[in-house]
Amino acid sequence: MPSEVIKNNLRTNRLPHIWCPGCGHGILMRAITVAIEDLKLDKNKVCIVSGIGCSSRAAGYMDFNTIHTTHGRALAFATGIKLANPDLHVIVISGDGDLTAIGGNHFIHACRRNIDITTIVFNNNIYGMTGGQYSPTTPNGDLATTAPFGNIDKPFDICELACGSGATFVARGTVYHVPSTIGYIKKGLMHKGFSVVEGLSICPTYYGRKNKKGSAVTLMNELKDKSINISKKETLDEKELEDKICIGIFKDIITPEYTDGYKKVLEQFNK
Ligand code: SF4
Numbered sequence: 001m002p003s004e005v006i007k008n009n010l011r012t013n014r015l016p017h018i019w020c021p022g023c024g025h026g027i028l029m030r031a032i033t034v035a036i037e038d039l040k041l042d043k044n045k046v047c048i049v050s051g052i053g054c055s056s057r058a059a060g061y062m063d064f065n066t067i068h069t070t071h072g073r074a075l076a077f078a079t080g081i082k083l084a085n086p087d088l089h090v091i092v093i094s095g096d097g098d099l100t101a102i103g104g105n106h107f108i109h110a111c112r113r114n115i116d117i118t119t120i121v122f123n124n125n126i127y128g129m130t131g132g133q134y135s136p137t138t139p140n141g142d143l144a145t146t147a148p149f150g151n152i153d154k155p156f157d158i159c160e161l162a163c164g165s166g167a168t169f170v171a172r173g174t175v176y177h178v179p180s181t182i183g184y185i186k187k188g189l190m191h192k193g194f195s196v197v198e199g200l201s202i203c204p205t206y207y208g209r210k211n212k213k214g215s216a217v218t219l220m221n222e223l224k225d226k227s228i229n230i231s232k233k234e235t236l237d238e239k240e241l242e243d244k245i246c247i248g249i250f251k252d253i254i255t256p257e258y259t260d261g262y263k264k265v266l267e268q269f270n271k
Contacts, residue, residue, distance in 0.1 A: 009033035009043075011063045018057060022208075022216025024175035024201035028122050029058040031178060031199070032091065035185035036064075047088045049078040051103060054129045054203070055095035055122030072102025075110045078117050086259040089118070089189060096123040097135035100156050104136070111165035111194055115258035118188040118195045121158055124203035132206035143210045159250045162196040169195035170250040172230075175202060176223040177247060184249065193257050200245065 006012065010033065019025050036046060047065040050056035051074035059066040065088075069077045074092045082090045099107050099121050110117065126144055127133040134144035136156045143150060162170045169191040173181025181199055188195035202208065202219040213219055223245070230248035233241065 005030065005033055005037055009037060009063055010061050014061050017061055019054065020203075020205045022202070022204040022219075023054070023128075024124065024199075024203070024216075024219075025055055025058065025122050027175040027178060028055075028120065028181070028199040028201055029061065029093075031173075031182045032058075032093070032120060032185055033062065034182050035189060036089075038182070039186055039189060041089055041189070045088055046091065047078075047081055047085075048091050048093060049074045049081065050093040051095070051098035052129070053095040053098045053127065054124075055093055055201075056098060058093050058122075072098055072104075073106065074098070075103060075106040075117070075119070079106075079110065079113075079115055082115055082117055083259060083262060086116070086263070090116075091189070092117055092119040094119065094121055095128075095135075096121060096125060096137040096158070097127045097130075097133075100136040100158060100161070108161070108165040111162050111167040111196070113258040114166060114168055114193045114255055116192055116194070118185070118191070118197070120185060120188075121196065121198045122201045123158060123198055124201040124207055125155075126203055126207040126210075128203045128206050132210055138207075142207075145206075145210070158198045159196070159246075162198075163251045166194070167196045168193035168251065168253050168255055170198075170252075171196075172198040172200065172245075172247045172250065174200040174223045174227060174245070174247060176220050177227065180247070187249070187252070191252070193255065200247075 050059035052071040078092045132145040134147045134151045138151045141150045171184035184197045188197045204216040226245045227247045230246045
């Protein structure tokens with residue numbers, strides 16, 4: 001029997017989902033629904049916008065106002081939705097490739113504008129749906145369909161990119177650390193401004209298989225063993241940090257929000 005969270009927030013007639021066995025994306029989708037349920041948000045006031053990719057299938061399963069848009073453009077659609085309906089909780093679900101490659105420009109400018117949208121990045125370090133190509137977060141040296149001898153690009157750190165571009169709430173969780181990840185999503189949803197929650201996910205089918213990382217359980221254990229709280233970062237030197245993943249809240253500040261600024265401009269114009 002599906003749990004209350006699933007019955008209340010998912011389109012059960014669309015299930016079972018298409019994600020591979022062991023994929024982490026369902027965990028993140030559930031984390032978002034639990035966060036919405038815990039905060040008792042009015043479903044009619046929640047709008048979920050996704051791009052293209054395995055992550056972006058989530059919008060089709062979630063029983064809110066949803067829109068599945070074009071590759072990399074979820075934030076452009078979301079910006080229009082938020083400006084037209086400032087009272088909506090607009091949530092963008094996007095993958096590492098969708099958000100930081102095809103949609104990279106939309107991402108940095110949404111951060112810079114500080115528009116009140118919550119972006120949840122399902123980061124599995126690879127393009128899953130399109131066949132295992134390397135993405136902007138694939139670690140240096142790792143294998144992918146388009147990097148059969150190892151990726152020579154340096155990866156983006158999505159949280160650092162978001163912080164540097166002007167996002168005002170930035171956090172990273174993982175599909176292993178579910179309760180804290182739900183907590184970051186809740187904080188992001190309550191934050192007035194552009195919030196980014198990076199959810200480190202696992203893709204056993206492409207990333208795991210190409211890199212001979214073992215099963216989904218092994219990938220999960222890797223997330224568990226490598227993660228440290230961001231507060232410990234200062235206590236470790238560069239060498240000790242090499243193999244670590246920092247999780248937690250990277251930034252939480254309040255600065256003027258974009259739809260408020262836009263409203264003031266309209267008031268001036270209509271005087
Ligand atoms: Fe998940 Fe990877 Fe399968 Fe896509 S290809 S559904 S990311 S395991």
